Amino acid sequence: MRNIFTSTPFLAIVACLLWSTAFAGIKIGLQYNLPFQFAGERFFLAGLMILPFALAQGSYVTTFVRHHRLILLISLAQTFVQYALFYWGISLLPAGLTAITVxxxxxxxxxxxxxxxxxxxxxxxxxxxxxxxxxxxxxIAVGKGLEGDGGWKPVLGLVLLVLSNVSSGIVNIIISQKNDIGSPITISSMQLMLGGLLLMLFSWVVEPFRGFDFPAVYYVSLVWLSAISAVAFSIWYLLLQRKGVKVSDLNVWKFLIPVSGALLSWLLVPGEGPDVFALTGMAVIGGALLLYYKKA
Incomplete structure (x- = not known):
């Protein structure tokens, strides 16, 4: 039983299920705060959440000294570039197009x-x-709505999310090639805090500072988003460094994110419910996973 809970498929599914809850939290937060400030606060707080666990392993400073270039690269490409593009893009697109592009x-x-x-x-x-x-x-996305406001915003949003996907893919490949960079929790804490700090500094340059006077629902979404980032990224970095794990195989599990997101919306959002498009999409994704992992 213990092997099941530590297996790559199980942990990948857990990370993807956590990430699938992020979309609602992001949409809530963006109602009150601007994209870059919100993203910076989220990731800096996420890094702080797991900092005590990273420090407890006793190699925090040593890891940074030995791998500071790689950590700075991951912070820049993963947290700063990817999520700056992601938050900006998601603010310009309807939910359906966002789901398809991601x-x-x-x-x-x-x-x-x-x-x-x-x-x-x-x-x-x-x-x-x-x-x-x-x-x-x-x-699945058809039921969420594909119509945007028109004009240049949806096009820009699509471009930004595609570039965000590219940035994420590059970082996944870099980490998969590094088997000696230390604890995934330590790396995750460092890159989240550094990337979050960069996002906050960037937000102060390009966005009017909104302060911190927000309603409780904003801080609930912020804490939840930070927590899932802390846990999910730590899991993902662990899996990317496992011997024999292929980065393309691992990322296929991300097809579960829209499935889980749809299920959660049916359970939590009033008026939401299953429709023929969503159910068909879930069946198709299930078939895709079976086809992908079918023994040749």
């Missing part, structure tokens, strides 16, 4: 891995499974 991340990672990692080549069967998975995301 749902293409497994394809983006698989293509990047194919051209950068010798041991992680994509096959026609894997490509077919990823395309099927994206089709399932589209079905």
């Amino acid at each position: 749902g293409t991340q497994p394809l983006m990672v698989a293509l990047l891995a194919h051209y950068t990692l010798r041991h992680d080549r994509i096959t026609w069967r894997k490509m077919a499974a990823i395309v099927v998975g994206i089709s399932g995301v589209v079905f």
Whole structure:
């Protein structure tokens, strides 16, 4: 039983389920605060949450001294660039288009891995499974609404989210190639705090400072988002460093994020309920995962 709870598929599913709860929290927070300030506060707080656990391992300073260049690179590319693009993009798009664009991340990672990692080549069967998975995301997203405000904002939002996917894929590949960078909790704490600090500094330059006078619901969403980032990133970095784990295989589990997000909205949001598009999409994504992991 213990092996099940520490297995790569189980931990990947846990991380994806946590990430799937983020969309609602982000939308709530963006009602009160501007994107970069909100994102900076979220990730800086996430790093602080796991700082005591990282310090307890006794190698915090040593890890930073030995791997400071890599940590700064991850902080810049993962937390600062990826989430600056993500928060900006999600503020410009309706929920359906956001889900579709984010749902293409497994394809983006698989293509990047194919051209950068010798041991992680994509096959026609894997490509077919990823395309099927994206089709399932589209079905689920249809029920969320694809119509935006028109004009240039939806186009810019799509471009920003695609670039966010690319940034995430690059960082995943970098971490998967590093097996000696220390504890995933330590790395996660460092990059979240540094990236969050960069986002906050950037927000003070490009956004009017909103202060901290927000309603309680804002801080509930902030704390929840910070907590899921702290846990999910620590899990993900652990899995990326595991021997034999391919970055493209791991990222396919992210197809579960829109599935879990839809289920949560049915349970928690008044007036939300299953429809034929969402149910079809879930079935398609399930088939895609089976196809992807089917023994050749």
